[in-house]
């Protein structure tokens with residue numbers, strides 16, 4: 400079940416249907432195309448993940464969701480301008496058969512959008528209960544459910560007292576507490592129904608103590624927030640490369656132009672602030688200036704996102720990185736990524752749904768609440784209280800693969816490798 404059926408969501412659903420029909424390949428999806436090495440390098444065992452793991456099959460996935468605009472997904476996909484007309488026509492009847500349910504929405508949290516297809520209720524608790532009913536009805540049609548937020552970026556919210564315990568949060572819903580955004584109502588409804596919840600956007604939705612408590616209580620997994628797709632994906636590749644060679648960084652300027660509805664929402668300062676905070680944390684976490692003050696203590700990190708309609712979903716980003724090497728001599732690196740926002744995000748959304756569904760069925764994982772092994776997919780990964788989150792893409796990837804080996808009772812891979820040399 401997807402909350403928000405805009406560009407990312409329609410690209411996900413259209414893509415899954417195109418793959419099912421044999422029209423296209425699921426490129427960018429680890430669950431569909433990735434392999435996993437098992438045992439020693441000499442054993443030659445590297446099955447496809449989807450053959451190794453008991454993941455749901457694409458043919459078995461059924462989609463439903465909510466949006467603040469009505470109409471079917473064919474029209475929504477056309478509005479999103481991600482996929483070409485030829486591809487959309489081939490799957491048109493399928494997309495036309497899906498229509499969003501009315502959403503729980505409040506314009507105070509996404510100021511640039513005016514919803515026309517929304518629920519009304521006497522307070523936030525009432526809206527959340529209506530979402531629960533939607534989920535219960537869908538549960539009757541399916542064996543298992545996961546809920547994913549592919550909705551707009553809400554305004555920046557900080558944790559307050561209402562987020563500190565489940566009891567405080569539930570009372571807050573009764574009292575219409577302003578700290579509770581619509582995304583949190585969906586998360587509460589899903590977790591209360593014992594269903595995993597994924598947050599693809601940067602808003603404060605599940606990463607606070609009340610949701611952590613609910614997630615553990617209901618054995619319903621949660622993870623981080625905000626898909627790590629374009630510029631931040633590149634940052635989490637390059638920053639570890641500099642650090643691993645002990646090269647210094649004095650500045651990192653990241654600029655973007657983006658013309659889709661997400662870009663329009665992010666043009667509003669309070670939604671931009673939410674995105675900015677989610678993108679900013681990563682460099683400090685990876686570079687650890689406290690451990691390496693000579694290399695990273697004075698880094699100047701700046702992020703800009705400009706709404707530029709002519710580009711629609713085809714985002715362009717520029718990074719200027721000022722680095723320094725041996726004896727402090729300066730160098731520069733420029734990265735110009737002409738990417739496609741939803742083309743990068745859709746396979747991550749698919750993988751997260753399949754992996755979270757697997758986590759919900761794995762006894763050693765589901766009671767943990769936060770699924771830190773899925774940090775690989777998020778700009779702002781979540782982690783246990785007191786443990787710093789891991790942002791380095793390659794450590795995240797190793798952690799993910801070792802968790803999959805753990806789930807299947809295979810040996811973990813440490814990369815020590817002494818045994819190849821007779822030790």
Ligand SMILES: NC(=O)c1ccc[n+]([C@@H]2O[C@H](COP(=O)([O-])OP(=O)(O)OC[C@H]3O[C@@H](n4cnc5c(N)ncnc54)[C@H](O)[C@@H]3O)[C@@H](O)[C@H]2O)c1
Nearest residue numbers: 403405406407466502550551552600626628660661740744
């Ligand atoms: N590469 C990427 O595309 C990428 C990467 C990371 C994060 N994200 C995030 O994913 C989210 C979706 O991006 P998108 O490009 O699909 O945006 P979009 O604007 O095309 O779609 C979002 C949809 O959510 C709907 N919506 C807003 N509030 C809602 C609510 N309360 N309930 C139900 N529906 C609601 C909107 O009507 C819209 O149709 C954004 O928050 C974006 O920041 C995208």
